[in-house]
Structure formats: C-alpha cells, structure tokens
Amino acid sequence: MSLLDKINKKKVPQHVAIIMDGNGRWAKSKGLDRAKGHREGAVSVRKVVEAAIEAKVKYLTLYAFSTENWLRPTEEIDTLMELMVYFIAKETDDLIKNGVRLQCIGDIQRLPEKTRNALYNCVEQTSLGTNLTLVLALSYSSRWELTNAAKTIAAEVKNGVLDENSITEETISKYLTTKDMPEPDLLIRTGGDTRISNFLLWQAAYSELYFTDIFWPDFDAESLYTAILDFQKRERRFGKISEQLEKEKQ
Numbered sequence: 001m002s003l004l005d006k007i008n009k010k011k012v013p014q015h016v017a018i019i020m021d022g023n024g025r026w027a028k029s030k031g032l033d034r035a036k037g038h039r040e041g042a043v044s045v046r047k048v049v050e051a052a053i054e055a056k057v058k059y060l061t062l063y064a065f066s067t068e069n070w071l072r073p074t075e076e077i078d079t080l081m082e083l084m085v086y087f088i089a090k091e092t093d094d095l096i097k098n099g100v101r102l103q104c105i106g107d108i109q110r111l112p113e114k115t116r117n118a119l120y121n122c123v124e125q126t127s128l129g130t131n132l133t134l135v136l137a138l139s140y141s142s143r144w145e146l147t148n149a150a151k152t153i154a155a156e157v158k159n160g161v162l163d164e165n166s167i168t169e170e171t172i173s174k175y176l177t178t179k180d181m182p183e184p185d186l187l188i189r190t191g192g193d194t195r196i197s198n199f200l201l202w203q204a205a206y207s208e209l210y211f212t213d214i215f216w217p218d219f220d221a222e223s224l225y226t227a228i229l230d231f232q233k234r235e236r237r238f239g240k241i242s243e244q245l246e247k248e249k250q
C-alpha cells in the first residue's frame, strides 16, 4: 500500500514549497561529480511533480537556484542553466498532458537568454493547466524580492498611486512575486540542514516546516507523502489556542 492511501484527502496542503538540497553530497557519496547529482535531482523533480498531482496538491514551489547560487563556480552554474533548458524541452509535453501550469519567480532577467526563453515558452504553453501550478524559484531570494517590493511601494507612494497610510500586510503581499499564489502550508527542506536560506521569508510566516536528511536525488513520491502525513498530524493555530479552533470547527 502506498502512503498516498493514508493521506487525508480533506487536509492536503494546498501549497508545498521545497528547498531541494543535497545534490552535491549525494554525488560525492557515490564518487560521482556534482553535475550527475544535479541531473539526478532533475529526475526527482519529475517524480515529485507527479506525486504532488496524485495527492491533489495545487501549488508546488521548488527552490531551483538562489541569488546566492550565482557565487558558485561558473562551470556548475552553466550546468544548472543547461539542465533547466534540457528539463523543459523534455518535460513540456508531459506537463501540458498532466495539466501542470509552470510559473517562475525570481530575477529571471539575470538568467542566460536560452534558459529565460525556454522558461517563458513553457510558461506560455502550459498556461491552461489546472491540476497543479509548478513554481520554479530561479535566481530568487526573499531579501531580493522584499527589497524590490519596498522600492516599488516607495515609488508608488511618491507618485501618488499609493497612500502610505493605507499600506497593510496585504499590500506588501501584493507587491511580491508570489502575489497571486496562496502562502505555502508546508515547507520542506531536504539534505539535512535546518535553515530557510532566504526562501519565501514573508510567505512562510505560518508554514509548517519539515526537515529531512534525505538528499534531494533520493527524495521520491513516498518521501513527499511522508512529509504530508507529518503535516497532517500537526495543529495549525495561527496564534490562537486549541479551544478557539475547536469552537470555530463546530
């Protein structure tokens, strides 16, 4: 029996976000080069997308390349950018078939033209998908995103589009790259580290965090379902007390 059958279909996290970590260590542990780790990581992406559709997750956000990843050796950056192009070319038809809509968040202008164009084409071709929205965070960091939002808000206050006294938390959310998405319910990090690494800092304010030692290339459907089952055991109080939540349920 798959763990999928144990998942309570009424309490599936609507949005799962994943920090995919451990490609390099996975490769090293097997005496392989880091590029092989990333290629196997792309295989895991496919498996987890399929698993998320099965579980009826509606948004899956994957941290595929952070702003800080630009500091890696050029050769590794090139490998990752090429891999993105290859993955998109290979997967676009299946994404369409499976009703997956691709979206990207991050400083996309900074990506090589080939990668950027492949992404934009795939976003366009998959725009009618309704089963799952797959969000790739590329050249993304929360501090980059929040800095940009602050600049835009300041400019709009200055030119009279926005009244500073009417700025609320919702206003801030609307100026983020995730403006049309629900906040992540469950945030997973693979690879054994227990930090957020500049990922969705605003959006994950109330996300349930799940850390696993599994390296990303070994993370599969059952690993995702294990995380969802763990999520389902938790009580999300959003600052309230249990008794209030009980009353609200009745």
Ligand code: FPP
Pocket: 020, 021, 022, 023, 024, 025, 026, 038, 039, 041, 042, 045, 062, 063, 064, 065, 066, 069, 080, 083, 084, 087, 136, 191, 216
């Ligand atoms: C972290 O492992 C992973 C990345 C920086 C890149 C993630 C990329 C992929 C999973 C492959 C392609 C993605 C898509 C969407 C097709 P790491 O290199 O930091 O591993 P380490 O911490 O063990 O060195």
